[in-house]
Amino acid sequence: xSQKINRHSEGVFIxxxxxxxxxxxxxxxxxxxxxxxxxxxxxxxMTILGIMGEAPxxxxxxxxxxxxxxxxxxxxxxxxxxxxxxxxxDNMARLSHSVxxxxxxxxxxAPMPGLATEVxxxxxxxxxxxxxxxxxxxxxxxxxxxxxxxxxxxxxxQLTRDHDQIVMLKxxxxxxxxxxxxxxxxxxxxxxxxxxxxxxxxxLFLPLELQRGADxxxxxxxxxxxxxxxVARHKAGDVDGAEDLFDAYLPMVRYxxxxxxxxxxxxxxxxxxxxxxxxxxRAPGPSMTKDDHAELTRLMDRLDRKLAALS
Numbered sequence: 096x097s098q099k100i101n102r103h104s105e106g107v108f109i110x111x112x113x114x115x116x117x118x119x120x121x122x123x124x125x126x127x128x129x130x131x132x133x134x135x136x137x138x139x140x141m142t143i144l145g146i147m148g149e150a151p152x153x154x155x156x157x158x159x160x161x162x163x164x165x166x167x168x169x170x171x172x173x174x175x176x177x178x179x180x181x182x183x184x185d186n187m188a189r190l191s192h193s194v195x196x197x198x199x200x201x202x203x204x205a206p207m208p209g210l211a212t213e214v215x216x217x218x219x220x221x222x223x224x225x226x227x228x229x230x231x232x233x234x235x236x237x238x239x240x241x242x243x244x245x246x247x248x249x250x251x252x253q254l255t256r257d258h259d260q261i262v263m264l265k266x267x268x269x270x271x272x273x274x275x276x277x278x279x280x281x282x283x284x285x286x287x288x289x290x291x292x293x294x295x296x297x298x299l300f301l302p303l304e305l306q307r308g309a310d311x312x313x314x315x316x317x318x319x320x321x322x323x324x325x326v327a328r329h330k331a332g333d334v335d336g337a338e339d340l341f342d343a344y345l346p347m348v349r350y351x352x353x354x355x356x357x358x359x360x361x362x363x364x365x366x367x368x369x370x371x372x373x374x375x376x377r378a379p380g381p382s383m384t385k386d387d388h389a390e391l392t393r394l395m396d397r398l399d400r401k402l403a404a405l406s
Contacts, residue, residue, distance in 0.1 A: 106326060176203050344398065359374065
């Protein structure tokens, strides 16, 4: 069993896709290839059943089947965080306890839509933590572009003071660099315990976020080796080298970041790299046009040439 996530977790926790066959069914053979691909790229951990993992499109039975399959395949080689966000606390607790018993390192929880005040946010996460119990570490997901819920720095800090099990922040607010700086500066103090901070937003701001104090990335870019190498270079003190490598991938990072179609692009890249048998996105979901495919081919070819020149 892998170590649970904690307040010093760092590195790259790759957000995993959920592979589907062309008919839309779960593709567990591609899941196995994907896991080994991520591990070969050097990721520190994995996160499954997140927004990129199309979790709302899975049945409860499929979510449990997929999570158990991933945990069995990973077999403790790296920590696995499982997204459990949902409207019902009973269902959240049931899934959380099931995956923790199967070897998960923790769970990720985003706020319910409609929590429009700081008091409602604090009360909601108090209920979440009570339902899950103190033995389940929680990664708090701050992603207002999707949830519509705004966390203030003060509320994030209050939540981690009030609940020992909230040990990690997935930071995806945008613009968010000042927010990240404040959370880093105002935690790990005499009054507030340290928070592990991993960043999302398709890694679009990764070098800057690392410079602001992030511990690493939790995102699903289809070239995980870039995330791993950028984080490693930064940690070694090669700040410019980390940014130079990131810059080579930036056109692809930007292309993947397109809201509404980014998941289809990411799955297509994983398909072209031999990871997924099919780039299927479950309905309702985006699909790529002929022009999209041509653009992607050109970007992938350009990236190969840039990397060859850098090496």
